[in-house]
Every structure is written in C-alpha cells, then in structure tokens.
Amino acid sequence: MSAGSAAAVPGTNSAAHFVLVPMMAAGHTGPMLDMARTLSGRGALVTFVTTPLNLPRLGRAPSDGALPIRFLPLRFPCAEAGLPEGCESLDALPGLGLLRNFNDACAMLRGPLVALLRDREGDAPPASCVVSDACHPWTGGVARELGVPRFSFDGFCAFSSLCMRQMNLHRIFEGVDDDTRPVRVPAFPIDVEISRARSPGNFTGPGMKEFGEEIMAESARADGLVVNSFAEMEPMFVDAYEAALGKKVWTIGPLFLAPTMPLAATAEDANAVRCVSWLDSKKPRTVVFVSFGSLVRSSLPQLVEIGHGLEATKRPFIWVVKPSNLAEFERWLSEDGFESRVGETGLVIRDWAPQKAILSHPATGAFVTHCGWNSVLECVAAGLPMVSCPHFAEQFMNEKLVVDVLRVGVPVGVKGAAQWGVEAEGVLATRQDVERAVAAVMDCGEEGSARRARAAELGRKAREAVVHGGSSFRNVALLIQHVQHRASTRNPWIEKKPNDRR
Secondary structure (H helix, E strand, O other): OOOOOOOOOOOOOOOOEEEEEOOOOHHHHHHHHHHHHHHHHOOOEEEEEEOOOOHHHHOOOHHHOOOOEEEEEOOOOOOOOOOOOOOOOHHHOOOHHHHHHHHHHHHOOHHHHHHHHHHOOOOOOOOOEEEEEOOOOOHHHHHHHHOOOEEEEEOOOHHHHHHHHHHHHOOOOOOOOOOOOOEEOOOOOOOOEEOHHHOOOOOOOOOHHHHHHHHHHHHHHOOEEEEOOOOOOOHHHHHHHHHHHOOOEEEOOOHHHOOOOOOOOOOOHHHHHHHHHHHHOOOOOOEEEEEOOOOOOEOHHHHHHHHHHHHHHOOOEEEEEOEOOHHHHHHHHHHHOHHHHHHHHEEEEEOOOOHHHHHHOOOEEEEEEOOOHHHHHHHHHHOOOEEEOOOOOOHHHHHHHHHHHOOOEEEOOOOOOOEOOEOOOOOOOOHHHHHHHHHHHOOOOHHHHHHHHHHHHHHHHHHHHHOOOOHHHHHHHHHHHHHHHHHHHHOOOOOOOOOOOO
16 A cells, blocks of 8 residues: 555554445445544544545545545546446446446456555555445455455444345245335334335346345355444344344444544535524524435426425425436526525525534424435434435335334325436425425424424434443444454464565
8 A cells, every 4th residue: 555545544553454445425435434533533543445536525635644544545447347437436327227337346446455455565554354335245355355354334224224134035025016015024123014116126227136135145244234323223123133144233323423533624615604504593493404315316396396395384494406407497496486485484505515514503493304324313313303205225214213113203205216316207295295294293282292302312312322431432442342353363464564465
C-alpha cells in the first residue's frame, strides 16, 4: 500500500486492523464510514476501500490526516465489466439492466485488493479482518486468501435480515404464481406475511438469482455479522437471528450517533443553512419532513399526489424531491402554483437536504419516509414517529417492524411496489392517503400521544446504546477484542516482517 494511496495512521502491529469494504452507494457507504470512525476512535486501525470517483464523496480527503483512517481507492473496472465510464456507484447506474455488470466489476476488485493488502509498504500492519457489505460476496475470497476472518455487514436491521434469510432458506415463493399474494415467513418469531412483489428479491435480470444465492452462501460462511442496530430495539430478533445463523450478531449502532470527528464543510451547506433557518421560524414539533432517500425517483403523477396531500394537511412541511424528470416537475410547480399557494408553510428542496439535522431540530414533529433502514434509524434516534411509504428492497419489512412491532409508525397504505431502477407505473399513494397518514401521526389525541411517547423512549434508548457502558459501545469493544485475539492466534502474517512475501 503506497503512501500516495493511503494516509499514514499511527499505531503498532498489535492493534486490530479492520479492512472495510462498503457497497458503493450512498446508503451503504455512509454507515460503514461511520463504522470506520467508531472503530478508529476506539484504537483500531482502519483501511477503508473505495474508488477514485467515490473518494471525494466521503467528505474528507485522505491526505489531510484529520481522520485516523487509511482510504484505499481502487481503480474501478468499468470498461472491463461493460459499464459506462464513471459508473462507480449504484446511484450512478443509468438503469437496472446494468446491475449485473456493476456486481461483476466489484468482484474484479478482489485481485488488486489482495495484492495491495499484502504489499504493506511503510508502517502498515497486516490486516486482522475484513468487514464487507453483504452484497460483496467476493470479499469472502479476499479474507480466505489473507487468512483472516470476514464479517458480513448487514445494512438492515436484524428483523429484516432474519426475515430475508428465512424467505430464501425456505424458498417461500416457489409454486406461487401471484406476485401480490402474501405468503407467511416460516420459523420467524412473529407472524409475518409478504408477497413476492414486496420482497427484497424483486430484482430481475440475468444472473440475479444466482447472485442472491452467492450472497446467502458467503454470509453463511462469514465469521459473524455486524448490524447497524441496537440490542434494545429488537432483542427478540437479534437473538433469533443468532440462533438461526449459529454465530454472533454484533449490534453496534446507531453508528452515526457514536462520537466522531467532524467532517469538512461541503458545497451542500447552503441547503443546510436554508433548512435550519426555515425550521427556526416554526413552533416545536409542528413540521412534517418528507424524504424518500437517495435511490427513489418518483414519477410526476406520484409527486403531484404527495404535494397536494401535504398541502391539504395545512401543516408546515419540508419536502425533499428527487423526481425522475426534474424539468417536468419544475413545469408542474410553475403551472400548478403549488409553491406560491403554500408560501412559508412549505419548503421544497431539490435533490439533497441535511436529513439528520432536520430530524433532530425541535420544530420537526414527524417523518414521512420510504423506510430505508438508514432513514428509519435516524428517525428512531431523533425520537420521532413516522409515516411509512415503502417502495422496494427490504423497505416493506422495515415498515412491519416500525408499525407492528415498535408501534411508532403509521402506514400511508402503499397500494403496490416499485422496483429499484424502474419508475413505478401509476400512483402508489394518493393525496388522500398522504393527508390521512400525516393527520394520524401528528394527532395529539390519546393514540397519537402514546405513539409519540413510544418514539421518544426509543430515541432515548438509541442514544444510550452508543455512550460509555451502552450495549453498542460494549459490542464495539468486544468486536475489537475478538479480532485482536483471532489475529494473535490465526493470522499467518502476524509473525512476518513488513517486507516478507508469501
């Protein structure tokens, strides 16, 4: 590993050295970067694998030395995998048809990564373990070549991860010819039903079934699983997941709450200032925040329904919009007069908003979310109730946890399911659905107050989990100790000098 590709990190060969390999997508990379900061803040050495185009998106250049983390940018083989140049992350793909190519390109990183980790120029100690996104099954081979354990990082909660495992293990949709028919998930702690259309496996295309099976097989071979959740939120499902896997599930979240070094200012700060300034003018717990994450691209008919539904609530709102066609959306805004009618009651933000800052602001009262796990966890940590409007992937499972188990959410009543990379046909939620759900989640009556109290208590537990003595704080320490012990007893490099080769 050359000095030009990694920042120098102080330490000794006795420190645990974690190699983190995130899936290249905003919703996957962010939590793993938070993990890198958490581990390095607790004395571990961290190498964070990325690509040249993704490196600047991390918010900190590796050369400034402010973070005790090595950033290792590997050339992404777009051309070799049949990808357009620059498609180094999932959100850069022009469509679902190139997903297999993207996965193939990721797998091609195996050889270069092993070579660089073995090179170990300068003071770099040997890798002690690999922690990689579950969607990178090729990293199992990296860990085996290096003779170190591999931990699979689940970007979901234990509830949804266990649900997916049981669905795949028991092949619950075999023989089911109706994609909308709910099927019971067997050997699950509570009764849960889900249809094929709303399941995480609704990606289609050549090789995707085999890729899913490869992910499951490598996860089964992993030495353990690391989950961005906390034990107090879903103890029944963490225990059941460990029992089903026969290995440790390390809950170390919410990762973004752990004390970390601040990032440098970004060009998006103007949007942040605008949002916070607007929120400062509103009364406590009156604002509805609406955002559907980094990958959802809504059709114009759906955006029209959401907009009119929010307007009908007569409540202040911040609405983050990522339309499939921005010009078309802007034309509707102009012709409809939406922004002029809502005036200071509503704030429409294009593309990006400071989600954690908005959720933690005293004026924010609820979150209308697609139920991506990062968004759910950020809302939970803020102690707010939510309106669930799932679109694809594991979001419908997360909705069940939020609404049925934790009882901190109100479903908008999505009538169908979208597919990542494909614009949904028709309308998943009407303006009446939006108005009804927002009214329910903001209700100050007995039911609404009880829901808000549960959300506040859950937020308190989330914050306590990451501070000294909390469950996630302890799990981070135990994970580092476990890796150190494994490195001292099994790592074939541990007695090698830095310039030795095998």
